[in-house]
Amino acid sequence: MEDICRNIQEQILELITDTLPAEKAAELRHHISQCPACSKYLRALQGDDKLLSDFVEVMQQTVARLESNVIDALNREPSEKPISSVSIWRIIMKSRVTRFATATAVIIIAVLIGMYQFGGSIDGATPAFADIVRPILTARTATFKIAVNLIKGQPSQVFEGMFMEPGRMRQEMEGEVIAIIDMQEGKIVILMPEEKTAMVMEVENMPDENKEQSQVNMFFEIRRRIKQAQDDEDKSVEFLGEQEIDGRTAIGYRAQEAGQDMVVWADSESLLPIRIESSISIMMDRQITVIMYDFALDIELDESLFSLEIPEGYTVQTMQMDVSRPKEEDLIEMFRLWTETTDGRFPSALDMNSIRGFIEAPLEERKEAIEFDEDQELSFKQVHEEFSRISQQWQELTLPRRQLWEEYKKSSEPEERKNRLQQWREEYKKTSQREKELLQKMKEMRKPMNEAMEREREAIKRRYEKFDKPLPQLVQETQNTMTLIVRGIMFAQMLPADSDWHYAGKDVKLGDVNTAIFWYRPANSETYRVIYGDLSIKDVAPENLPK
Amino acid sequence: MNGHLEKKLVASCRNGDRSAYTGLVKAYSGRVFGICLGMLGNSHDAEDVAQQALLKGFTDISQLRHGERFGAWIGRIVKNLCIDFIRRQQFKRNAFVNRAEAGRNSSKEYPELQGALAKLPQDSRLVLMLYYFDGRSTRNIAETFETSEAAVQTRISRARKQLREILDTEGGE
Ligand SMILES: [Zn+2]
Numbered sequence: 171m172e173d174i175c176r177n178i179q180e181q182i183l184e185l186i187t188d189t190l191p192a193e194k195a196a197e198l199r200h201h202i203s204q205c206p207a208c209s210k211y212l213r214a215l216q217g218d219d220k221l222l223s224d225f226v227e228v229m230q231q232t233v234a235r236l237e238s239n240v241i242d243a244l245n246r247e248p249s250e251k252p253i254s255s256v257s258i259w260r261i262i263m264k265s266r267v268t269r270f271a272t273a274t275a276v277i278i279i280a281v282l283i284g285m286y287q288f289g290g291s292i293d294g295a296t297p298a299f300a301d302i303v304r305p306i307l308t309a310r311t312a313t314f315k316i317a318v319n320l321i322k323g324q325p326s327q328v329f330e331g332m333f334m335e336p337g338r339m340r341q342e343m344e345g346e347v348i349a350i351i352d353m354q355e356g357k358i359v360i361l362m363p364e365e366k367t368a369m370v371m372e373v374e375n376m377p378d379e380n381k382e383q384s385q386v387n388m389f390f391e392i393r394r395r396i397k398q399a400q401d402d403e404d405k406s407v408e409f410l411g412e413q414e415i416d417g418r419t420a421i422g423y424r425a426q427e428a429g430q431d432m433v434v435w436a437d438s439e440s441l442l443p444i445r446i447e448s449s450i451s452i453m454m455d456r457q458i459t460v461i462m463y464d465f466a467l468d469i470e471l472d473e474s475l476f477s478l479e480i481p482e483g484y485t486v487q488t489m490q491m492d493v494s495r496p497k498e499e500d501l502i503e504m505f506r507l508w509t510e511t512t513d514g515r516f517p518s519a520l521d522m523n524s525i526r527g528f529i530e531a532p533l534e535e536r537k538e539a540i541e542f543d544e545d546q547e548l549s550f551k552q553v554h555e556e557f558s559r560i561s562q563q564w565q566e567l568t569l570p571r572r573q574l575w576e577e578y579k580k581s582s583e584p585e586e587r588k589n590r591l592q593q594w595r596e597e598y599k600k601t602s603q604r605e606k607e608l609l610q611k612m613k614e615m616r617k618p619m620n621e622a623m624e625r626e627r628e629a630i631k632r633r634y635e636k637f638d639k640p641l642p643q644l645v646q647e648t649q650n651t652m653t654l655i656v657r658g659i660m661f662a663q664m665l666p667a668d669s670d671w672h673y674a675g676k677d678v679k680l681g682d683v684n685t686a687i688f689w690y691r692p693a694n695s696e697t698y699r700v701i702y703g704d705l706s707i708k709d710v711a712p713e714n715l716p717k
Numbered sequence: 718m719n720g721h722l723e724k725k726l727v728a729s730c731r732n733g734d735r736s737a738y739t740g741l742v743k744a745y746s747g748r749v750f751g752i753c754l755g756m757l758g759n760s761h762d763a764e765d766v767a768q769q770a771l772l773k774g775f776t777d778i779s780q781l782r783h784g785e786r787f788g789a790w791i792g793r794i795v796k797n798l799c800i801d802f803i804r805r806q807q808f809k810r811n812a813f814v815n816r817a818e819a820g821r822n823s824s825k826e827y828p829e830l831q832g833a834l835a836k837l838p839q840d841s842r843l844v845l846m847l848y849y850f851d852g853r854s855t856r857n858i859a860e861t862f863e864t865s866e867a868a869v870q871t872r873i874s875r876a877r878k879q880l881r882e883i884l885d886t887e888g889g890e
């Protein structure tokens with residue numbers, strides 16, 4: 171193709187979006203009329219346009235169904251459960267044991283990740299956002315309440331939180347569980363007064379340079395998010411203006427990070443924090459909402475609140491957590507454990523999301539725990555299909571009417587409007603009885619659909635019960651597992667950029683001798699270390715690396 | 718939809734008037750669906766997430782400060798839900814979702830076009846779907862992306878070009 175035509179074809183693209191000045195457009199049309207190649211290109215684009223339009227036309231059915239489903243859902247009785255969510259959290263949260271285990275897992279992961287995390291800079295923020303978050307970033311002590319909402323519409327669980335530099339945190343839940351976290355000492359103590367049970371987690375081999383920075387608590391998490399938001403402010407921070415909160419005038423900022431929201435409200439005069447709302451997405455389709463409020467910063471707090479001493483008469487269980495710098499063996503161990511747990515599959519990626527994916531694995535991917543009931547599956551499918559069929563019928567029945575309504579809305583001619591409205595009324599008379607029947611049917615079908623959901627819920631509950639072990643055992647197991655997983659992934663994450671590491675284990679099955687799943691170049695090495703699907707390792711010259 | 722009417726509808730929704738929301742749903746369903754289809758690349762997931770977004774729009778409407786900005790606001794909700802959805806898909810296969818998917822393994826409309834759309838970079842697909850599903854208005858898209866109309870036009874041109882290239886190669890095979 172000639173260069174001139176290449177250039178012309180760029181302009182044809184502008185021509186079809188109507189963004190060319192008239193003069194230019196005329197010039198272009200002249201060339202097109204003379205040039206077979208360019209006129210062919212224009213026709214092809216027009217063909218694409220037709221194809222896209224036809225496609226969109228067909229999809230209007232789906233859009234119409236979407237509208238009716240939404241409107242329908244809105245008009246449903248408010249007491250009815252939403253149709254598309256299996257409330258796993260409700261089940262988990264009913265069991266005290268699993269509740270503690272989940273909490274402990276979260277603490278353990280936070281410890282391990284926090285250990286390897288380095289503080290970000292606070293440069294580049296606009297004064298206002300920086301001003302309202304500075305008190306949070308610089309406070310030496312803080313007390314606050316933390317309301318954690320696990321299930322929308324259910325009451326929140328409220329914790330009392332206390333924070334004291336360097337990196338100490340106390341968290342109390344209704345006197346049931348007290349967690350004291352002291353990263354300087356490398357210890358986490360969890361007390362359960364009712365059971366007179368204590369768990370001590372000892373963090374071992376902590377590199378000195380991390381002691382200052384590691385703070386494992388929600389306060390730290392908020393600080394981390396604020397720092398991240400500041401680093402990325404142009405894209406992620408949005409000013410929300412003023413609002414009345416708890417009787418005070420507050421100014422707010424929203425910071426977004428990969429679909430997760432954090433909103434910071436501060437007193438418009440003192441700029442001290444009033445309320446921080448954030449969401450953490452965890453497990454299934456659940457978002458945990460965390461609201462921190464009732465802040466008091468830089469107040470006198472008694473050191474004894476953060477004491478790691480175990481009260482008398484408690485049964486103590488001690489665990490060690492190795493936080494030394496991860497090695498290659500840790501990566502191999504991680505692969506081994508992961509594949510064992512997930513029926514021979516490797517993680518889809520080596521990042522923090524994968525860790526969360528792994529926590530969910532017991533519920534979703536551990537083969538032995540998932541027993542599908544064929545009959546149930548079938549009945550659900552049938553109900554679902556039947557529902558779709560009826561909703562389709564409704565669509566078809568009401569389509570002419572809805573089109574008439576659209577035309578009526580569009581037309582400005584009084585005479586035409588009158589006609590359309592008349593036609594619409596006739597169409598309405600003709601279809602309304604049948605429509606009522608269909609809507610009634612759809613309403614009735616919701617019951618079997620809900621029942622199918624309920625069965626689904628029960629099945630998950632049964633699956634989950636297998637993990638309802640005694641708490642100490644569960645915690646110990648969780649800790650062992652998570653330590654291995656996090657250390658393996660952190661090995662890759664902590665490799666320097668020039669190590670040129672690659673991960674290609676997604677969709678590979680354990681035992682695949684010929685497929686390389688991970689390779690990297692150790693410091694000062696000529697060759698690469700390559701790990702294969704059977705977990706064997708070879709030293710490989712750069713030119714022989716997998717493509 | 719004009720800003721004044723939109724503001725009125727939003728105000729009614731805040732007072733719990735569900736029928737007022739119907740008007741907003743009808744006005745924005747195309748945009749919401751277009752965003753979902755653009756970001757997720759398949760109509761089943763798009764429909765699910767779009768439904769979720771439109772319902773969330775109603776339950777969260779009290780958080781919308783300026784009623785006349787509903788369009789941009791619902792656009793943000795949709796984008797966030799799509800991002801969440803994609804992230805969830807990346808690290809888990811919910812047994813329940815799999816099953817529902819299996820049950821809805823319907824035939825594809827315009828398989829060639831859909832195949833080509835799937836090969837487009839996500840942002841190109843998104844802008845194209847929005848354009849066609851939201852009344853071919855670059856102004857609407859500019860509002861949704863919170864950017865200029867000129868920038869939108871450039872993106873549409875680029876997307877059309879990319880689509881042409883894909884369809885061209887496919888056809889030649
Ligand atoms: Zn030419």
